[in-house]
Amino acid sequence: MRRTTWVIVVFMVVAAALSGCGEKSPDQIVNDLSKLTDRMKGYKSHGKMVIHSGTAPQEYDVEVWYKKPHFYRVSLKNTKKDVTQILLRNDEGVFVLTPHLEKSFRFQSDWPESGGGQVYLYQTLLKSIVDDSSRKFTRSEKEYQFDVQANYSQNKSMNRQRIRMDKDYIPQKVEVLNEEDQVLVEVTFDKFDANASFDKNAFDMERNMTGYAGKTVPTLSEKKKKEKEKEVKAVAPSWIPKGSRLADETTVETPDGKRVIMRYKGEKPFTLTQKRPEAVEASLQAYGKPLDLGYTMGVFLDMDGKRHLSWTYDGVDFELLGEMTESQMARIARSVFEQKDK
Known part of the structure; x- marks a missing residue:
């Protein structure tokens, strides 16, 4: 009897040890992820983002710095055009920086909390996993x-996402899909430092405008302005709201150069303006919010229902004015990009 009891005790001890070495349950993993954001003091990540839109995929180098509680630096570099744009958050506000054009916009915003997050932000990925029961x-x-719902307010067609992490919860790859399970955006991470440290002025606006780590950012005024010598080749959006139509297109000579104006009529009238940017420094206080268009960051303003979206891409400034919703304006902007890169 004693021998039988001893055998049972040994069996129970061994079984308990084996179970302790086993795989974590899905609930345990999600519980771990829910605690990560609070424990996280800072991180640096780097990867490649591919946007499957238009006739050819567009590739971007994406680098993210985060320091608790609310310091962010997101660098988006178009690998084909060698153009970098920086989204920055510090104690002074949120900034959209375009160093090579010497342009900066400052917002009083709580981005990224108010913007639905971005696919390249680790916190966004953690939240989407934890929140989706x-x-x-x-x-x-x-x-x-993890296959979870996607909640990106700037693009409603981004329906679901597949998030891959290693067993230390380091992100490996994210794929964002539409309702037809077509991949719209994918981010492949090649670096992730979960215990990153930062220089004192790593999130300083002026330092990020003029260069970082000793690297000087070439500006438009320092170049031979080859882009400015070109004529603006106007691009019409491939998507417009139902019932809208192009009413007229005019080219206007201004002291700053030629400006192309497209006016659309219908239930949702709007105006699209395109021009070459001037090689002058511009630092503006914007009362709207930064809007992620995927291939670039836009500036979105809403004043009494009159909405304004501006962005710069491939050496051209775009301005969109209308009474549409934010998502409709973002969709028009993305469709201009698709046409421009054909």
């Missing part, structure tokens, strides 16, 4: 994969 979870020998 209908999440699908699979595991392999080295990775966890």
